[in-house]
Amino acid sequence: MEKIGVYVCHCGTNIAGTVDVQEVAEWAAARLKHRGVVVGREYKFMCSSLGQELIEKDIKELGLTRVVVAACSPHLHENTFRTACKRAGLNPYLCELVSIREQVSWVHTDKDMATAKAMAVVSGGVERVLHHEALEPLKVSIHPDTLVVGGGIAGIQAALEIADAGYKVYLVEREPSIGGHMAQFDKTFPTLDCAACILTPKMVQAGTHPNIELLTWSEVEKVDGYVGNFSVTIRKKSRYVKTDLCTGCGICWEKCPKKVVDDVFEAGMGTRKAIYTPFAQAVPRYPVIDRANCTYYIKGTCKACEKFCPTSAIDFNQEDEIITVNVGNIVLATGYETFDAHRMAQYGYGRLPNVLTSIEFERMCNASGPTNGEILLRDGKSKPKAVGIVHCVGSRDKNYNEYCSVICCMQGLKFAHLVHERTGAEVYNFYIDMRTPFKGYEEFYQRVLEEGTHFIRGKVAEINDAPRTPEEQGKLIAQVEDTLVGVQMRIPLDMVILSVALEPRHDAKETAKRFGLSCSADGWFIEKHPKLDPVATMTEGILIAGCVQGPKDIPASVAQGAAAAARALGKIHAKEIALEPVRASVIEEKCSGCRICNGLCPFNAISFHEERMVTEINAALCQGCGTCVAACPAGAITGTGFSNEQIFAQIEGLLLLNVGEEPVPA
């Protein structure tokens, strides 16, 4: 007969405040004795070293063969208790953690009922653990190369950290140059460093690093494999430029006759040529031809670039190249997009020329931008005398995005400062709440306050150009309630800047699917744990960094890039990784080849053998999610650790069908 130890945790008052833990422990020892329970204990913090030692001691002295811990969710401490069992020589998978915190004490108030439910949960755990099997983790080797997707600041940081440590990195970027959003900015809050001054050196470093293979103008098409052994198919879109010959001299784009409005890097504020690099400091320096706009591809003649290119690098017949790389870890740093201001028609964006988005304003401020850094109205000549900065456009708004975009308050303050500095105009910041929580941020706010910026607490109702008074003539009018004073105001302005929300990439869901990740309802990629594991994901070997995980500023993006790199490096160094053996497998004789399960696996672990008409699951790819186990109508798929026997036994336990007689009081 198995010998089971039951350990009930107080979790301070978290559990003990609502559940009579002592009663639960005593009950288990008495009433589940005939099921094998030989000891029932309670302890203040089971996860503490003393708590763990309690288990270890009992395993050694009482010869426990199974352990049930009633505490928090397995997400949190399953590993802790498994490791404790392992230290004492018990196979870690013979331990079951049942949740009496998340599922009992936190959701109930009646102590008697909560205690009764905790007993049922413990009883379920005891029945289940009886069906546990001793398992061995799956060992797989780790390929030392890493793929980083997205060459914004987060991706660049991750790539450099790994490359500097001596390992190869493939850095894939879909635009012609790395740099991401940061490359578009002029100054960065709170220190007002020039973005280019701090970013360009990193870009160059990434571009020239012997361990980094830059794959710009490229996209990942397919990801196969699993942690340690991914095989990634990448499409290198044709640049129509031979990069081995091109020196980046720029003659081609100088000579190209075709001007195109640049909607990407210049956010529509400036133009580029049909053959172009997005900006002067682009890395790599090779241009690309924008085929849709190139005169040659439209009309069949031109080829000016080809004629003038001193090294004959132009190749109009170049085709996309598909390459496959093998990597052990993947860092996703695909960043964010900005909210489309057209969606809030009340702010007149697109209709009123001097209503700009924050990204457009960044380009305007940038010394190498369309106005050479001058802050001008759309007429291209006049300086504004009054500028309004609207916060939270598309953020903190039930109609668009409920979340806070994190950076807009500081970006609004940065803009206020720049406007002051460069135009001397009156500046109005319309905010709902001012959020300046990180290092140097509050100080920056004070500085901008002292510069004389007006702060109006209220959500702007409307921006219009319908004057009511002579002063409003020819102006934009911001209609807003100053909620601190409680008055409605009409503020005449020359220019309005909309601090647009940060949003997930439009293709975030497809990207997530391609890499086997999940997105939150908003579309941000979901981290393994919001506090304790922000750069890992539920898919082993796939890490996330920067704004792809949620809105954040540059310091946080950089920190995540470095953290993701450290994670990858840790795995690379270990050379081998032990995977949870909780996996699904197909019992071949039972599989009828009905193919119900074939399209269901979120991790692409399922394949079908046409010749034998059976399905197979790749154990290394399977994450044990159970989707296919539930779907297989033949019962041909079984999940280790989640077999039908285990689950039905647990249900019977929960229903207290197993409970023994009340022992006769001594």
Add this chain to the structure above:
Amino acid sequence: MTVNGNKPKFAMYWAASCGGCEIAVLNIHEKILDVDANFDVVFWPVAMDAKYKDVEAMEDGSILLTLFNGGIRNDENEHIAKLLRRKSKILVAFGSCANEGCIPGLANLSDSREIVSTAFNTISTDNPKQIYPMISYDVPEGEIHIPKILPVLKTLDQVVDVDYYMPGCPPESHQIAAVIDLVVQVLQGKAELPPKGTVIGAGNSTVCDECKRARNIKMVKSFKRIWGVEVDPELCLLEQGIPCNGIATRSGCNARCPTAGAQCIGCYGPAEGVIDYGARLISAFASVIDSNDPEEIDRILDGIVDPTGQFYRFNLAGSLLKAGKPAWEKA
């Protein structure tokens, strides 16, 4: 399995069932002679005259093999099930009704009064005096009884211990013949009986395993009733939106229905190890619906007009639920 000069005894009984199982046994053609050659048929009401009291008089365990078909609907069924259990060495739940309730088991959605009133008081019943059956009735010769209907129909193994299970509605004749063959071989010492509790006369996979239709990754955009569509003769029916239960139904029938162009309705019951047939089917169907839009999903599911009939036609009494709530409530 000593024979002692005498042939071993054989019995077959029908409880709540349609009689198809009996026909299926007779339908094994000349193999039936093997039964006669090897067994002494002591009790088989459909084929020969016999009295319960004769069975009651037999020694316990004296019948070697009893094929029991039909569900346990009334106290007579229950009495005979218990009686034959006592008298038989090997008791086989024969056919879908005995295994899992089958069509009679669908009555478990209603309580017994509703059932009786449906039988004696519907438009199609000519019963102007509203005469209802009575359990006991006094006649000059004394008191006479009819069997009492039980609150729910039970499967054989919900009432007595069962040795083997032979599914099908009815079991396919070739499977019956194979089982008879096996028992004969066991008698001759040439084979061994499978472990108790085994499902015999059927396969270990599902109907799809025996179905020749081509299949792909399934993406179902609508469920259709078969009379409403032109059926592609080569392609898996489920992929055509025809709710074929072959995916969840135990193999053994040679995929008769899908081969003939009709969907499998599930008469061979759940696959090996499956506890609730309908639940398996429901989650499988749900898994292949090709939509993420809740309203569209609802529309697709509306294509399954009779969910109980689709998912539990044969298995309701044997399912985890066993019966609908009213049947339990007003026992």
